[in-house]
Amino acid sequence: MNGAHALINTLVGGGVNVCFANPGTSEMHFVAALDDVPRMRGVLTLFEGVATGAADGYARIAGKPAAVLLHLGPGLANGLANLHNARRARVPMVVVVGDHATYHKKYDAPLESDIDALAGSVSGWLRRSASTSEIAADAAEAIATSQAGHHISTLILPADVSWSDGATTATTAPARAMPTVDVEQSAKVLRSGEATVLLVGGDATRGPGLIAAARIAAATGARWYCETFPTVLQRGAGVPAVERLAYFAEAVAAQLAGAQHLLLAGTKSPVSFFAYPGKPSDLVPEGCEVHVLAEPVGAADALAALADEIAPGVEAPLAAPSRPQLPTGALSAASAADVIGALLPERAIVVDESNTSGLLLAEATGGAPAHDWLTLTGGAIGYGIPAAIGAAVAAPERPVLCLESDGSAMYTISGLWTQARENLDVTTVIYNNGAYDILRLELQRVGAESTPGPKARELLDLTRPTIDFVHLAEGMGVAARRVATAEEFADALQAGFAEPGPHLIEAVVPSLLG
Template sequence: MNGADRMCDTLLANDVDVCFANPGTSEMHYVAALDRKPQMRCVLGLFEGVVTAAADGYARMADKPAATLLHLGPGLANGLANLHNARRARTPIVNIVGDHATYHLPLDAPLTSDIESLARPMSHWVGRVRDAQDVAGKTAEAIAQAHIQPGISTLILPADAAWGEVGAGKPERIAMPTRPEASADRMREAVAALKGSGKVALILGGMAMRADALALAGRIATRTGAALFSERAARSQRGAGRVATRPVPYSVDLAVAAFQNFETVICVGGRPPVAFFAYPGKPGWLLPDGCTVIDLAGAEHDIQGTMEELCKNVGAWESTTRVDAFTARQLPIPTGPLDANAISAALARNLPEGSIICEESITSAGNLAALAPTMAPHDHLPLTGGSIGIGIPLSVGAAVAAPDRKVVTLQADGSGMYTVQGLWTQARENLDILTIIFSNRGYSILKGEMRNVGVNEFGRNARRMLEIDDPALDWCSLARGMGVEAARAETVEQFSRLLAAAFTKKGPFLIEAMI
């Protein structure tokens, strides 16, 4: 048995049984070890950004980490953008990065780099294996840290530690961490605010956006009059029969207006709202002056327990909450031009119960958020960190974690090109994913941001950086070239027919919606 075998055995002993990978030379002994472990499902991504986003999507749905396998510093660097999103989502990932053999590092070979410095900004914990005897302990520590934070553990595995021999022994099984309770002082502050006369908002995120916690939030809101807001939680359970929250608006002006009358904000799994970017003459902090912020519980706390205690302490345990009935099926069949609102209406009418929506629609979401409370119950996985190129591979991980559920990817065309290789993995793994491409052939989000800084007329240079229509992307050809069946919709009627058909069959399918 070598170090790579011991690492695989430790992962499997701790229920890490999926590995998203893009390996290279220094990881070949690890690949050979994976070949000896049929219990480990290995999923190849043709780009490291696909690997890291897929691990993110998997953990969001499985509530446990997957492993990744990346090749040296450059391979890690290729995956960092989507590790940033996973870090913002507080997603548990065991991120394994191969390195040169320890005695080869002083030679400064072409692929030598400072992996720790690359890993640290996007990781909650970074460790390096010293030798083969150190593999088991470091792997167990990486798994534990991924759960404790929760977040990304990056473990660096030198090649000689992977091929070095180790003695026989049982792999270490770690004890799952117990989440700490919220501070008693902050709980008292939150209860006093909710029982007081001032206007209070609850900002929910993380595990507070699961159905059971949302039900408690609904009782609290009914009893106290508190408003419910939500951040971009890694996974929100929404739809008919579930308590709905109001998303914090992206627009600075709308967000400032939304919070202008609140005296206290209580954060449970979320954080105080700030602007995505700075704009001339506009605030970055979106709460009014004098608004008190109570950070009741973060991602590391027992969120469900915190919500239960808060609900009991404000006398809301017996309260009832009005939730929307299942009405989206009764929406009129959309007509007119094929635009974002028509697509939202068609999706709301047809979405199967239990679906998973992976959303990177950027500017093309239309009325989806407003319609969500009336749709069939579903899970929503959004872009959490703002680093584009997550949608297609995020759906890969979600589908691997939940193979019996339909996954729907809402994907902007420009950001979709960042990780288009994820379509190949969808086809190879025969994943039940419907990808809807919003094909407006431009970076519409950037056009909006140009206007936000006062530029309303775009010249030739600006247009050439904001438009992707010369040459025009052909998403149907791109998808078919990677093994995914695809069709184009240019009218609402075409889109509705393709959508209905896609929901009747299994396997990957792509609709290019010309909006």
């Protein structure tokens, strides 16, 4: 068996049975081998950032890695931004980067570049397969470490290692060490009677972790928040409600005001997303002591142990079902949020890259049927459309709602084509406010200019020309319509949820800044 066959067999044997791919010549043996391994599904993307973002979304929902197939250094480069987000999301992923044949590299052919340097910047595990006889063992290790370490494993696959014969399949050994939990210090803090804030993240932002945290908060009176950008936040009716830590430092200061202790369960001590002149980067209030209960992996278990210690018999308060009324009139970010809150289907997966347009979504959807909320963990925009692909592939029976900003959407817009090809049940809402609105806001906040000049304004403006997302979607085979009123938006959203396959709604909303 050649290396490519052994690699794919090892992947499916290890539970990795989806490969998001944008291949080139050096990957042709991998592509050819796909037909001999029925359990592996190949999903073509037209740009590598769509493939890596899809694998991120897939892992967040499936809880296991997908494979990604990329072409040499430039292919990896195109996928890096969404690998950055995936690294911050701590999802498992197996990235296979095809390379020139081992003996060909010394010739410095045009596509030769430093793959290792690029891969090293995002990978928790990285190996260049040296021979066909080792490729299967390498792949098995890539899967196992990726799952155990919740990281990206990157396997660089020279073309001759792929095409040569003499490979055998390897078995992936489960390797998942859970950290031991020491709750004593945290319990002591909570019993001190001093103002304590519990901050949850990592694997504690789904059912069990949230229930444990809610019990602790109920029993002790501690405030609690979710990290600003959780990988998956489970929320809605029947789930403990938790506010996310805010994006802007001023708002975080209000949330943490008066805290004497900050207890971290699966997340880091809060810092400002960006630095601003004269403002602190470290958002822990002065005099507040920081304690670490748990790292991201194992945070839910640690919270459960702490809850058993400190809140025996205490029930977690759960969010009651409650939906906004369907609004009427001109569409705005606020009325759009109410429409979404009113119509969000049960078990929906919401991929949120709505940026400024989505600020009111949390409140409007807090009582909707239980759903999963995926966020932009690494801040590299262009994650939404791709992540929605992966989520839909992972859970074909669940509706996926992708909330996108106009600016962010354009980075990976070709993902719509993959949604059409795979007939994925994704409803994409593009908030078209004609601007990089977050940057307009930031331009003021960094104190650069109180009144920006025309050249600065031009670099943050998306209206000359206005982007027609209906045309873009239709050009890639996705049914689309533009809406400007709440009623039209509600109609379009209901249709998107009701009909199978992908739909796009261009929601024309005013800029926050007028």
